[in-house]
Amino acid sequence: MVDHIRRQIELSLEQFMEKVKEDYKLHLVSPVLFESIKEFSLRKGKRIRPLLLILSYKGYSPKQKRIPPSLYNASICIELLHNFMLIHDDIIDRSNLRRGKPTLHKLLGRIVKTKDQDKLGYDLGIIAGDIVYALAIDAFLSIKESAHRREIALKYFIQTAAFTAMGEFIDTLHGVEKLNKVTEKDVFLNYTLKTARYTFECPMVVGAILAGAGKTDIKKLSQLGILIGQAFQIQDDIIGVFDSQKNIGKSILSDIAESKKTLLVCHAYSQLRGNEKKQFVHCFDKPKKTYQDLKAIRKIFMQTGSLQYSFKEVESRIRQTLIILKTLTMNGASKKIIEEALLQLFKHSILIAEQYGIDLRINDRAASFKS
Secondary structure: OHHHHHHHHHHHHHHHHHHHHHHHOHHHHOHHHHHHHHHHHOOOOOOHHHHHHHHHHHHOOOOOOOOOHHHHHHHHHHHHHHHHHHHHHHHHHOOOEEOOEEOHHHHHOOOOOOOOHHHHHHHHHHHHHHHHHHHHHHHHOOOOOOHHHHHHHHHHHHHHHHHHHHHHHHHHHHHHOOHHHOOHHHHHHHHHHHHHHHHHHHHHHHHHHHHOOOHHHHHHHHHHHHHHHHHHHHHHHHHHHHOOHHHHOOOOOHHHHOOOOOHHHHHHHHHOOHHHHHHHHHHHOOOOOOHHHHHHHHHHHHHOOHHHHHHHHHHHHHHHHHHHHHHOOOOHHHHHHHHHHHHHOOHHHHHHHHHOOOOOOOOOOHHHHOO
16 A cells, blocks of 8 residues: 555656646756756655645544545645755755755756856755745645544644744854753754654654644644654654765765754764763864774764664664554554555664664564664
C-alpha cells in the first residue's frame, strides 16, 4: 500500500506542475523560473509528509472508503511547503547542495551574468520560494471535503507554516548566539518548531481533521508528531556529522561550518571542563572550519558521550511515539502501516549506532529495516 500511495503522490506532483504551467503561465514569464521550480519539486525524496497525511486520513475513514483522487492532489501541499522551507533555508545557510544537486538559488543565480552572481541567486531564490508557498496553498484547496473540515485543516496548515518560520527565526538567532547562551531546552523548542510540526505533526493532524477524527485523537497525534519529529531531527544532526557526503547529498561540514547549536553540541559543551571546554569553543566558533576541525569535534562528541546521549534521546522518543500510536482509535491496519513508515526513517540511526558500538534499541522490527 505504501508503495502504491507514494507512486500516486509522485504522479499527483507531476500533474500539479503541469497544472501550474497552465494556470499561472510561469513558463511565459520565465521558462527558467518554471523549469527550476519544477525540477526542484520533482527531485527524489521520501515524500513522508504527504504519505503521513494520506495514511492518517485513511486511518479515520470508513474501511470501505477509497482514497479520493482529490486527497492525493491536496497531499502534495505539505511537500510544497517543505520545498518552500528548503529553498529559504538553503539561502540562509548559504548551502550549495540539496539532495545531491545544486540548491535552487544556485541554479537561479546562473540566469544572467552579473557582478554579484551570489546576490542574484539569493534574491531570485527568495522570490521562487514565495511562489512555491503560494502553490502549496493552491494544492491544498483541491481537497473535496466538507467546507467546515477543510477550513479547520487549512487554518492548521497555515499556522504550521508560521510556526516553522518561527523555528527558522530561532535557529538563525542561535547561529550567532554564544554557545553558553543556548540551552538544551532551546534546542528542543527549535526542533519542535522547525522540524516536528510541519514534517510529522501537521500531516497527520490535517489528515485526521479532514477525515473527521475526534479531538482526543487529534491531540494525541499532535503529541506523537512532536516526539517523532524531535527524534528525526536529532538523527539528522547525527547524520550531518557522522555520515558521508555521498549518503546525505550535502557537505558533512555544513552543520558544523554554520555553528549550529544541536543536541550533540549542547551536551558536549555541558560535559567539558577547563581547557577542554575552551578548546572545543575555539574550534566550534572558527568562522572557517576544515575537515580536521570536523574530525576533532566528532571525536569530542564521542569522548563526552554526546553521541550516545543523543541516540538515547532518539530511542526514548520513538518508544513514547509507539505507545501513543497504540492508543489511537484509528483502524489497526493504518496504525501498523504508520508505525512501519516511521520506523523506516530511523534505519540510518541503527547503522551509525552499530558503527560506533552503541546499542540502540528502537524496536524489534526496526532492525530488519537497516538492510
